[in-house]
Amino acid sequence: MIEVRGLTMRYGRTLAVDDLTFTVKPGLVTGFLGPNGAGKSTTMRVVLGLEVPAAGEALVDGRAYASLRRPMLTMGALLDAGAVHGGRTARAHLGCLARSNGIDLRRVAAVLDQVGLADVADRRIGGFSLGMKQRLGIAAALLGDPAVLMFDEPLNGLDPEGIRWIRELLRSLAAEGRTVLLSSHLMNELAITADHVVVIGRGRLIADTTMEALAARFQRDVLVRAAHPERLAQILRAHGATVAAETAATAERAAPPPPGTPGTPGTPRSAPPTPETAAGGDPSVQGLSEQELSAQGLSERGLSLHGLSVRGMDAAGIGELALRAGIALRELTPRSASLEEAFMELTEDSVEYGARPAAAVTEVGR
Ligand SMILES: Nc1ncnc2c1ncn2[C@@H]1O[C@H](COP(=O)(O)OP(=O)(O)OP(=O)(O)O)[C@@H](O)[C@H]1O
Structure with a gap:
C-alpha cells in the first residue's frame, strides 16, 4: 500500500504538490493522471524519498521508503528509464542492483526473462532502444x-505490442495482490489497464475513484432502438427519464473517433448497423437537419431506425420497462464520454464547458 498524506512540496515559489492525500491499495492497478506539471513525478519522487516535502508524508507499507534497509524488497519503481549506465550490460546492471540490495543473483535471469530481454542480456545498455x-x-x-x-x-x-505486454504484466501483478501505481498521459491505455484512478491538477487532488465510477459519472446517455419507440419514450418519461430522438447529428457526435485519433470511448458508442440502416435507412428521416426533423416530427419508423437517446435511467431499468410493456428492443447501448474527454473536463479550470457544441436532440414522447 502507498499512503500519501497532506503532502506539500515546493520548488522555490512553485507549489508543485499542494496538500495531497490519497491511498493506493493492493490488488488493483491505480492510474495516476494529471496534465503536464500537475505534480505526478514530484509526488513519486517524494514517495521514493528523493525529495523532502515541506509538509505531510508518503508511506510505503506503513514506512518511509528512506527508512527501509533493503528498499527494493518492499517497493520497485521506475522513474526515468534513461537514467542507467550505458556502458554496462543489462545483466551487469541488474547484478549490481541485486548485490547492493542483498537479492539472490538468480533473480537477475528470472526478471530478464520476465521482461523479454533474456536474448540481449549481455549487450551494453547504451545500444538499447527506449522501449x-x-x-x-x-x-x-x-x-x-x-x-x-x-x-x-x-x-x-x-x-503497440510493448504496450499490450506491459498492460498484461501490470494486471497480472495486481492479480497477485500487489499494489501497482502508474502515471500516464495515455488516457485510453489507463482506461483499459487501471481499475482505479487518482487525478491531480496543479498539485491538488481532483478525483480518487474507480474507473467504473468515472465512466458512470461521465455517462452521457443510453441509445435505445425499439420496435415501438414513441410508446417506449412515453413509458420512460413517465418513469422520470429524459428522452430525445437520436438524430444524425447526435449519432455522429457519439460515434467512435477514426483510427489513430486519441480518445477511444470507455464504452461502445454505436452498434453495428442494422440491415435497414446499412442499406441507407428511411429516406424520410436520413439526411434531414435537426430543425427539419423537429419541424416535421419523427415518424415511428424513423425513430426505430435512429433510436432514442435516454438520460436519467440506466440500461437495466430501460430494459426492464420495455420488457414489462412487451416492446422488443433492437439495441441498448450505454454511452460514456471517453476518459480523455472526462479527464479534460475534470482538469479544466472553469466549470463552464463553453466549447461544447449545443445539444442536437429533439424531445420525444410529450
Ligand atoms: N527540480 C525542480 N525544480 C523546480 N521546479 C520543479 C522541479 N521539478 C518539478 N518542478 C515543477 O513542479 C511542478 C510539478 O512538476 P512535475 O514534474 O511533478 O509534474 P508532472 O505531473 O510529473 O508533469 P509531467 O506530466 O509533465 O511530467 C511543475 O510546475 C514543475 O515545473
Missing part, C-alpha cells in the same frame, strides 16, 4: 519481488 530501456527499468523494479510497484510513464517509447 528496451523501459523493459530494463521494469526488470529492475521487479528484481526484489516487491509487493508495491510504482512506474512513472512506463508506456513511453513502447510500441
Whole structure:
C-alpha cells in the first residue's frame, strides 16, 4: 500500500504538490493522471524519498521508503528509464542492483526473462532502444519481488505490442495482490489497464475513484432502438427519464473517433448497423437537419431506425420497462464520454464547458 498524506512540496515559489492525500491499495492497478506539471513525478519522487516535502508524508507499507534497509524488497519503481549506465550490460546492471540490495543473483535471469530481454542480456545498455530501456527499468523494479510497484510513464517509447505486454504484466501483478501505481498521459491505455484512478491538477487532488465510477459519472446517455419507440419514450418519461430522438447529428457526435485519433470511448458508442440502416435507412428521416426533423416530427419508423437517446435511467431499468410493456428492443447501448474527454473536463479550470457544441436532440414522447 502507498499512503500519501497532506503532502506539500515546493520548488522555490512553485507549489508543485499542494496538500495531497490519497491511498493506493493492493490488488488493483491505480492510474495516476494529471496534465503536464500537475505534480505526478514530484509526488513519486517524494514517495521514493528523493525529495523532502515541506509538509505531510508518503508511506510505503506503513514506512518511509528512506527508512527501509533493503528498499527494493518492499517497493520497485521506475522513474526515468534513461537514467542507467550505458556502458554496462543489462545483466551487469541488474547484478549490481541485486548485490547492493542483498537479492539472490538468480533473480537477475528470472526478471530478464520476465521482461523479454533474456536474448540481449549481455549487450551494453547504451545500444538499447527506449522501449528496451523501459523493459530494463521494469526488470529492475521487479528484481526484489516487491509487493508495491510504482512506474512513472512506463508506456513511453513502447510500441503497440510493448504496450499490450506491459498492460498484461501490470494486471497480472495486481492479480497477485500487489499494489501497482502508474502515471500516464495515455488516457485510453489507463482506461483499459487501471481499475482505479487518482487525478491531480496543479498539485491538488481532483478525483480518487474507480474507473467504473468515472465512466458512470461521465455517462452521457443510453441509445435505445425499439420496435415501438414513441410508446417506449412515453413509458420512460413517465418513469422520470429524459428522452430525445437520436438524430444524425447526435449519432455522429457519439460515434467512435477514426483510427489513430486519441480518445477511444470507455464504452461502445454505436452498434453495428442494422440491415435497414446499412442499406441507407428511411429516406424520410436520413439526411434531414435537426430543425427539419423537429419541424416535421419523427415518424415511428424513423425513430426505430435512429433510436432514442435516454438520460436519467440506466440500461437495466430501460430494459426492464420495455420488457414489462412487451416492446422488443433492437439495441441498448450505454454511452460514456471517453476518459480523455472526462479527464479534460475534470482538469479544466472553469466549470463552464463553453466549447461544447449545443445539444442536437429533439424531445420525444410529450
Ligand atoms: N527540480 C525542480 N525544480 C523546480 N521546479 C520543479 C522541479 N521539478 C518539478 N518542478 C515543477 O513542479 C511542478 C510539478 O512538476 P512535475 O514534474 O511533478 O509534474 P508532472 O505531473 O510529473 O508533469 P509531467 O506530466 O509533465 O511530467 C511543475 O510546475 C514543475 O515545473
